[in-house]
Amino acid sequence: MAHTAQIRIPATYMRGGTSKGVFFRLQDLPEAAQVPGPSRDALLLRVIGSPDPYAKQIDGMGGATSSTSKTVILSKSIKADHDVDYLFGQVSIDTPFVDWSGNCGNLSAAVGPFAISNGLVDASRVPDNGVAVIRIWQANIGKTIIAHVPMTNGAVQETGDFELDGVTFPAAEVQLAFMDPAAEEEGAGSSMFPTGNLVDELEVPGVGTFKATMINAGIPTIFVNASDIGYTGTELQDAINSDANALTRFETIRAYGAVRMGLIAHVDEAAKRQHTPKVAFVAAPSEYVSSSGKRVTVEDADLLVRAMSMGKLHHAMMGTAAVAIGTAAAIPGTLVNLAAGGGERSAVRFGHPSGTLRVGAEAALVDGEWQVNKAIMSRSARVLMEGWVRVPGDSF
CATH class of the missing domain: 3.10.310.10 (Diaminopimelate Epimerase; Chain A, domain 1)
Known part of the structure; x- marks a missing residue:
C-alpha cells in the first residue's frame, strides 16, 4: 500500500x-x-x-x-x-x-x-x-x-x-x-486611539452598552470595566472558560470593538482575525488567590486585569497586552489608568490569574496626539x- x-x-x-x-x-x-x-x-x-x-x-x-x-x-x-x-x-x-x-x-x-x-x-x-x-x-x-x-x-x-x-x-x-x-494597524492608521477618544461608549447588540478604552499599543486591545460586564477582576480561568455563554459574549464584544477600531469592516470578519484585537477587563485592586495558590493582596497590585486570547481567558497575561496595559495606564483618563487610581504614572503592577507583572511606559501629549516612545518589561x-x-x- x-x-x-x-x-x-x-x-x-x-x-x-x-x-x-x-x-x-x-x-x-x-x-x-x-x-x-x-x-x-x-x-x-x-x-x-x-x-x-x-x-x-x-x-x-x-x-x-x-x-x-x-x-x-x-x-x-x-x-x-x-x-x-x-x-x-x-x-x-x-x-x-x-x-x-x-x-x-x-x-x-x-x-x-x-x-x-x-x-x-x-x-x-x-x-x-x-x-x-x-x-x-x-x-x-x-x-x-x-x-x-x-x-x-x-x-x-x-x-x-x-x-x-x-x-x-x-x-x-x-x-x-x-x-x-502604538500599532499601525490596517484600517486604523497610526493613531494610538483609533476612535479619537480615551473612553467610548461601546454598543454591543445582545450584550449591552458600556465604557471602553480601545487602544493600539503592543497589540490592539479593548479594555472594559469588569463591573460593567458582571465580573470582579479576580476571576481565574475556569470561571470564564467553563462558561460557554460568557465566551460568546466576549467574542461578540471583540467583534463589535474591532469594527469600532477600524480593524474590520463587518463583525463577520472577526472569525478570520482571531489573534487581534484582544479584550480585557479591569478593576481596582482586590485580594484573591492566584492559580498557583499564591495570595495576591491589595498592596501587591495597582489594578487587576484579565484578558481573553483566542477565545479563552489567558492563564497569565499576553506580553503584547501587557504593553497595552502599561501604555494605557500611563495616559490619564483611560479605563486602565482610572482602575489604577488615576493620575500620571510611568509604571504599573497589575494582578492577573497567575500573579502579578510590572510594566513601564512613559506617555506624552504631542500636537494633540498621545505618544509613547517605548514600553519596558522583563521576561525569560x-x-x-x-x-x-x-x-x-x-x-x-
Whole structure:
C-alpha cells in the first residue's frame, strides 16, 4: 500500500515568557514554505497539530491552548540597524487558520536568544560575557523590539533567579523594550486611539452598552470595566472558560470593538482575525488567590486585569497586552489608568490569574496626539528541545 514518507525540518521548541512555540530559521523551511501563503500555513498547521476537532493537538507540537499553539520564523534582518526579522504565527486549534495579524510579546523574549544561538546575529555584536543588545524587527506589525540577552562564556545564559508569575521555574531575565508601541494597524492608521477618544461608549447588540478604552499599543486591545460586564477582576480561568455563554459574549464584544477600531469592516470578519484585537477587563485592586495558590493582596497590585486570547481567558497575561496595559495606564483618563487610581504614572503592577507583572511606559501629549516612545518589561526564555520536527511530506 502506497504511503507518504515524513520529512524532517530543523526546529527548536522554546519557552518565552508564559508562552511556548516552535521556532524555525526561514532558510530551514521547505522552499514552498519560505514565502507567505497556503503552503506555509499548511505546514505550520501540521507541525502544531491543527485543525483538531478534539481540541487537544495530540498529533502535533501544540499544547491545546492559545499560549502553546504558536510558531515563529526568524531570519537575518533585511532592515537597516536591525539584527533579526521576527515573524509570528498564531495557530488556531480547531480551525485550519494561522493568524499573522499581531505579535506575541511573550515569545519576543525568546527571539534574541534563538537568533544568537542559531547564527542570525553578527558575532561582533555579541559579547562573551555581559549583555547582548539585539535589535529585532517585528515583521507582523512593523515595529522594533530591543532585547537585552545575558551572555556567559560565549553562550546565551538561560538559567538564573528571575521569577515570573505564570512560569514554574526561575530563569535568566531578558529585558524587552517595545519601541514606539502604538500599532499601525490596517484600517486604523497610526493613531494610538483609533476612535479619537480615551473612553467610548461601546454598543454591543445582545450584550449591552458600556465604557471602553480601545487602544493600539503592543497589540490592539479593548479594555472594559469588569463591573460593567458582571465580573470582579479576580476571576481565574475556569470561571470564564467553563462558561460557554460568557465566551460568546466576549467574542461578540471583540467583534463589535474591532469594527469600532477600524480593524474590520463587518463583525463577520472577526472569525478570520482571531489573534487581534484582544479584550480585557479591569478593576481596582482586590485580594484573591492566584492559580498557583499564591495570595495576591491589595498592596501587591495597582489594578487587576484579565484578558481573553483566542477565545479563552489567558492563564497569565499576553506580553503584547501587557504593553497595552502599561501604555494605557500611563495616559490619564483611560479605563486602565482610572482602575489604577488615576493620575500620571510611568509604571504599573497589575494582578492577573497567575500573579502579578510590572510594566513601564512613559506617555506624552504631542500636537494633540498621545505618544509613547517605548514600553519596558522583563521576561525569560529557555530552550526546551532542539532538533527536527517531522511532518508527512504531502501535508503542505
